[in-house]
Amino acid sequence: MAESYKKLSTDEARRIKLVMTDVDGTLLEDGDELIPEVTQSIQRLESLGIAVGLVSGRHMPELEGMATVLGISGPLIAENGGLAKLTANSDLFPLGYSREPAQRAFEKLQRLFPDSIRGRQDNEQRHIDIVLHYDSIPIDTLRTHINDDVELLDSGYILHLIQKDITKGTTLQRLLDDVIFSDITKDNVMVAGDAPTDDSLFKLFPASVLVQNPNLPQNWRAPLKQMTRYESDLSFGQGFAQVARHIIDLRENAS
Template identity: 55%
Template sequence: MAESYREIDPKLARRIRLVMTDVDGTLTNGGDSPSSLVVEAVRRLEEGGVMVGLVSGRTLPGLESLASDLGISGPIIAENGGVAKLKVGDELLDLGHSRKPALEALGKLKTLFPDAIEEREDNRYRLVDVVVRSRGVDVEELRKHLEDVELLDSGYILHLIQKGVSKGRTLMRLLSMIEDGRLSPTDVMVFGDSPTDISLFQMFPHSVLVVNPTVGVEWREVLQNVARYASELPFGDGFAQVASHLLHARRS
């Protein structure tokens, strides 16, 4: 069961060199942009010697634009681990992922459920995953018809993505490329709010669940059991709350 973020002690806080955070529901409250409180928290982390990176289901262009606005120096992982850059303005990394499985799965679902599956407009900006909405068909029913593809439910949208691709796996691969490979998983703190963040919580020991009241009760219990710490406040206020505690503990 996740402990309060207040249990993050000075020794652990001083060890953290990289914060990787989800965006929707973690930095934002369902809107496109973080609040001024979150922007200030990110700025203070960077100025305090902690790199900040983004790991999200958003498109790479949208995520890179947000990263630039926030002034962060850490990695950018988009499409739930499908694509990544080491920092704003860098070349796209070749992760070896393919969009073919997701496109084939989309075609299959549209054939089986022609009136239920609706593509989202930003699919044209995506390189690996495909995002859809399902009207009137349960997610578990859709999953029964998929083999080589994961169907991820972020609470906002459904993502079809090649099996084996996740936020956690991609971040783990990137660690060997950051600071000449001197970062270990124990130097990283990850933040998330939904089932798409579970791989981060499982693979990185210092994980923070940001409270999201819109997540279903059954998933909230799963997330509480896999994350190490939890915020008290919801959404971006929760992220800022934990970031402030982390910075204070680093100075103690």
């Protein structure tokens, strides 16, 4: 059960070497503009030697642009785990995932619901998942029509079709197994998110933070509180920033 971020101790703060954060609902409430508190807290974490990375359902070019603005040094994980880079300036990490299962599922749904299912324009910039709009069709109904090799993810903002067993958490673990992160273990990583698409992060990494997102239904938020270690008091970017400032204060006071 999540407890207040204020319970995070000095020893825990000193162990953190990498913060991986979701974007929409965690750093951003709506749109693409980061509030100053988020930018300042992330840059302060980096100045203390804590790398910050992004793990999101957004496509990689968006994350690369955000990473440049923020000046972060951590990994980028896009498309809900489907695509990854060790740093913003590195090549794509060889994950070996395929878009074919998602493509087959998307084409099937379009055949079944030709007037209701349509892809989003940014699918052209995606490599693994497919984002779709749907009109007046229950999500559970859509799920009955897709094969077992595909998952339909609801982020609370949009639907994603993606090859089964691809998650944010498993992809992050694969990156940490790379030699470049040989000095970082799960105990050195803090993850932050707001929605069910972040649950794999919460399950795999003990130092997890649930950032409040009041726009999501309570029946989504309650299970997440059961699997995360800490939660913010504030919502969206303000919530992330207050947790980051707490870590910064603990590190500075301990030095």
